[in-house]
Amino acid sequence: MRIVYLHQYFFTRTMIGVAGNRSYEFARRLVAMGHEVDMVTSYTHATRDEPLEWFETNEDGIRVHWLPVPYSNKMAFRERIGAFLRFAIGASRKAASLDGDVVFATSGPLTIAIPGLYASWSRGVPLVFEVRDLWPEGAIQLGVLTNPLAKWLARRLERLTYRNARHIVALSPGMRDGILAAGIDGGKVTVIPNAADLDLFHPRIDGASMRLQNGLDGRFCIAYFGTMGLANGLGFVLDAAAELKRRNVSDIVFMLHGDGMERPILEARARGEGLDNIIFSGPTPKHLMAELVSAVDVCMTIFKNVPVLRTCSPNKLFDSLAAGKPILTNMPGWLGSIAEEEKTGVLVTPDDPVDFADKAIWLRDHPQELKVFSVNARRVAEEQFSRDVLARRLETVLRQAAVKSEKHSSTRIAPAGE
Structure with missing residues (x-):
């Protein structure tokens, strides 16, 4: 199976970054299972004057496509939105250029849905969407997202993505409940929580x-x-x-x-x-x-x-x-x-x-x-919470989505209200 994996913040165990390494750990296990994985991500340590040009590395068998888009948790909200949109536009083109049997997009930010939907539609392959946080609801409750038009657009994107994803992965039972509250059928959602790296952390380690x-x-x-x-x-x-x-x-x-x-x-x-x-x-x-x-x-x-x-x-x-x-x-x-x-x-x-x-x-x-x-x-x-067990659960979700796709001749974008 060929997997186009979209995550704006990809980091291996040896990298310092703004997010965890769930995508790395799952992707390398998918490679070990015999699948081909193309990771589309951003290079967050880039300088502001660095050219917006893709480069590629191989991380434990994962083909990683990097787009230099500076990002830091210290950025102001408007700067973050700019980084989200720059990556979403660039990643849409890149993801659509890659061969895959399934597109797997993991949020946040929610804007990762844009290249996920675009690649799914343009290549005629299913989208599996992973919800790591309930956005935009989180940003709204935190008082970060206050503009009425921005809130409306974000909610429309959320529902558009949920309805057009072949399957949705939620990271907790509460997130699953939030997705169901948006009108999504429970059979379309699988809970795969964050995981424990049992090989890295252990009580026997001397501190x-x-x-x-x-x-x-x-x-x-x-x-x-x-x-x-x-x-x-x-x-x-x-x-x-x-x-x-x-x-x-x-x-x-x-x-x-x-x-x-x-x-x-x-x-x-x-x-x-x-x-x-x-x-x-x-x-x-x-x-x-x-x-x-x-x-x-x-x-x-x-x-x-x-x-x-x-x-x-x-x-x-x-x-x-x-x-x-x-x-x-x-x-x-x-x-x-x-x-x-x-x-x-x-x-x-x-x-x-x-x-x-x-x-x-x-x-x-x-x-x-x-x-x-x-x-x-x-x-x-x-x-x-074994990482190995949960990676196999994800592989099953992706494989079933790809198999179902073979039974359908085309992938259609459904309106957010459908």
Whole structure:
């Protein structure tokens, strides 16, 4: 099977970027299964004056087509929209020039649907669309997308894509519910969550040297790994740090590891409030992250308290589970159930720094419970979120879409309202 795989932000384990490496991990496994994969992506580290010319590399058997389009989580919203549209236009031409039995487009951004639909229509092959976040609803609830015309256009694109995709992949049960709420039949949607890289993260990895390097000896460290953006709501962590400082708790420290547009704001606030129980570090390529994750005591999965974000499927959670790390999250729903029902960690009350501080102290004071959480975390990673198992599930979805296409002589673009 020939797969044209569209993802604006493709990164291998050795690259530092603005997104996780789900596309890389799945694509290399598809290649190992005997399929041909053309990845159409952007080179986000390009300079603004770099020519908009495609170049090609081979990454573990994946043919990767790169278009230089600068992008950073620190960009203003208008700059991001410009990057989305530049890539969408260039990727439409590139994707349509590639032979494939199926087009697989993964969002965000939602604009990846434009080259996905165009390639599907022009080549007469099916589109499988992957929903990593419920956009534009997320941008609307976060207050980022406010223009009425822009909201209308984004919602039209969302529904046009859902209706014309042969199949849709959702990254969480909540995302599936959001897709069904748009009028899509449940038989058209498969949940394939983010996955645990069981070969990279493991409880047996020794993090002692990283503890020394980061000044964590004798301190109980609760760490966040990932993007520091508006959606992540990491001011909540600083609120909890301030509460612990008010109580004169000096042996609990929060590590914020990564980058993003909110990091300078968070750093300035931590300095201004004298929060010496906050450590900023990173970012780091994923292949070097395992030892650092093993060095901390608990891993956080934190989001801004916005309803749509409760549907998220964050990479950081699954890496933490694979490493056997207890989980602390402020997200009720699916993520909270993984912590509480699977007994892998604790759920803190959103927007309640007192409860956050109480739970941090409880975790520090209950080492036996932490051991239970750790064992359960690795078990859940192996039983529910194995990257190899989920890659085979994706391969089945793509293969069935391609087989169904052979039974239809043409691919038709249906209006968004059909």
